[in-house]
Amino acid sequence: MQAYRNRVCRDQNTMKNISIILIFLVAVPVVNSRTDPVNERIWKIVEEITAGHREIYIDLHQNPELSFMEFETAGKMAGNLESMGFEVTGSVGGNGVVGVFHNGPGKIIMLRTDTDALPVKETTGLPYASQVVSRDASGTEVPVMHACGHDMHMTMWLGTLKTLVAMKDQWQGTILAIAQPAEEVLAGARAMINDGLFKRFPVPDYALAYHVNSHVPAGTIVYSPGTSHAGTRAAEIKVFGSGGHGAMPHNTIDPVVLASRIILDLQTIVSRETDPVKPAVITVGSVKGGTKHNIIPDEVELLLTIRFFEDEIYEQIREAIIRISRGVALSAGLEEDRMPLITFTSQYTPPVDNDTDLVMKAVDSMGKILGQDKIIRRPPTTAAEDFGLFGRTGENIPLAFISIGSANHELYHDHVHHGAFLPPVHHSGYTPDFYPTFSNGVAAMSRAVLDLFGNR
Numbered sequence: 001m002q003a004y005r006n007r008v009c010r011d012q013n014t015m016k017n018i019s020i021i022l023i024f025l026v027a028v029p030v031v032n033s034r035t036d037p038v039n040e041r042i043w044k045i046v047e048e049i050t051a052g053h054r055e056i057y058i059d060l061h062q063n064p065e066l067s068f069m070e071f072e073t074a075g076k077m078a079g080n081l082e083s084m085g086f087e088v089t090g091s092v093g094g095n096g097v098v099g100v101f102h103n104g105p106g107k108i109i110m111l112r113t114d115t116d117a118l119p120v121k122e123t124t125g126l127p128y129a130s131q132v133v134s135r136d137a138s139g140t141e142v143p144v145m146h147a148c149g150h151d152m153h154m155t156m157w158l159g160t161l162k163t164l165v166a167m168k169d170q171w172q173g174t175i176l177a178i179a180q181p182a183e184e185v186l187a188g189a190r191a192m193i194n195d196g197l198f199k200r201f202p203v204p205d206y207a208l209a210y211h212v213n214s215h216v217p218a219g220t221i222v223y224s225p226g227t228s229h230a231g232t233r234a235a236e237i238k239v240f241g242s243g244g245h246g247a248m249p250h251n252t253i254d255p256v257v258l259a260s261r262i263i264l265d266l267q268t269i270v271s272r273e274t275d276p277v278k279p280a281v282i283t284v285g286s287v288k289g290g291t292k293h294n295i296i297p298d299e300v301e302l303l304l305t306i307r308f309f310e311d312e313i314y315e316q317i318r319e320a321i322i323r324i325s326r327g328v329a330l331s332a333g334l335e336e337d338r339m340p341l342i343t344f345t346s347q348y349t350p351p352v353d354n355d356t357d358l359v360m361k362a363v364d365s366m367g368k369i370l371g372q373d374k375i376i377r378r379p380p381t382t383a384a385e386d387f388g389l390f391g392r393t394g395e396n397i398p399l400a401f402i403s404i405g406s407a408n409h410e411l412y413h414d415h416v417h418h419g420a421f422l423p424p425v426h427h428s429g430y431t432p433d434f435y436p437t438f439s440n441g442v443a444a445m446s447r448a449v450l451d452l453f454g455n456r
């Protein structure tokens with residue numbers, strides 16, 4: 001116990017020395033969080049369960065599964081929930097798992113983890129690095145890695161649930177534990193909702209989720225009240241022309257030139273059409289067309305991602321993309337049946353709109369156990385996350401999405417002071433610093449959920 005605590009304290013001291021943000025921006029005095037009997041108990045349980053959860057983590061890390069293929073992972077989550085006494089239902093929206101733990105009358109609190117991995121070849125050099133190669137949805141063989149840290153999420157989720165079950169004399173209510181598949185393709189939350197998540201299971205009063213944050217040291221909590229993540233929609237534009245010999249362009253309508261004009265004109269949507277204080281992103285990530293240097297093709301395909309923080313801004317962007325694409329085609333003299341074909345795909349998720357009161361309550365509780373100086377507010381990110389969908393159903397469930405620091409302290413120090421590369425999530429070299437990420441993450445989430453039950 002003492003050695004364990006010393007390690008945590010040393011980490012915290014190191015962090016004070018290295019983090020400019022923590023020193024200068026968050027000047028709240030640290031209370032002695034360990035003299036609080038609830039905190040004492042949480043830390044003791046965390047210490048007892050860490051070794052077992054390290055094994056769970058390594059197993060998950062070595063056996064990553066792609067989106068929609070989380071069969072074994074779902075089985076592992078279900079087995080762990082059952083052993084803790086949850087009522088477990090599998091195959092909710094594909095490989096989704098739902099666990100319900102009734103503990104008397106009280107609030108219903110949902111805690112969500114995601115379970116899928118990415119087609120990335122791991123380069124961490126860790127002894128337990130993933131060697132997995134799998135077939136993706138198109139049948140192509142790809143390496144697979146938990147490069148987004150969902151293995152860490154699952155491990156912290158299980159650890160938090162274990163802690164809450166061990167402390168069930170301290171709260172009353174119901175835990176709704178959700179292991180959501182297919183987050184990376186923004187499909188799992190929708191699939192679980194469409195499969196009756198809030199019809200077949202208790203409707204939560206609050207829904208909480210978290211993501212590892214590769215940019216801040218383990219032991220730090222990062223939050224945004226209000227909207228924390230952008231909404232996103234993928235779009236495809238097929239630009240048609242009239243192909244021919246590259247030496248005789250006057251006999252053609254060149255879709256390469258038209259596509260180029262569309263790409264440039266799209267840049268004026270955010271710079272000249274949408275409100276400058278309402279951020280948005282339009283990125284053309286792929287241009288495909290043609291086969292040879294001297295052939296003008298019949299069509300060119302553009303693939304886009306759109307990011308936005310308000311539904312109205314998305315609608316404005318959507319209208320502008322259609323108008324600009326048509327305008328370019330009309331100016332080239334194309335007929336109505338050769339207008340660009342624009343598809344706004346089903347790869348869509350709305351912004352994550354957090355409930356400000358819920359987020360502030362959760363991070364205040366986290367500060368009580370980690371120290372308020374470990375809690376950092378940050379602006380929203382243009383990254384997307386389908387957790388926001390859980391707050392968009394008719395049930396109007398308040399959401400809180402929290403970031404949990406996962407960077408190794410020494411590496412973070414080298415990054416800040418010497419420019420060392422700190423691999424972000426989705427990078428082949430990303431790895432969370434397991435022990436401080438797990439212990440602080442579980443302690444923070446456990447304390448937040450206990451306080452939200454509010455009936456100790």
Ligand SMILES: [Zn+2]
Nearest residue numbers: 148184425426
């Ligand atoms: Zn990801």
Ligand SMILES: [Zn+2]
Nearest residue numbers: 148149150211
């Ligand atoms: Zn992720």
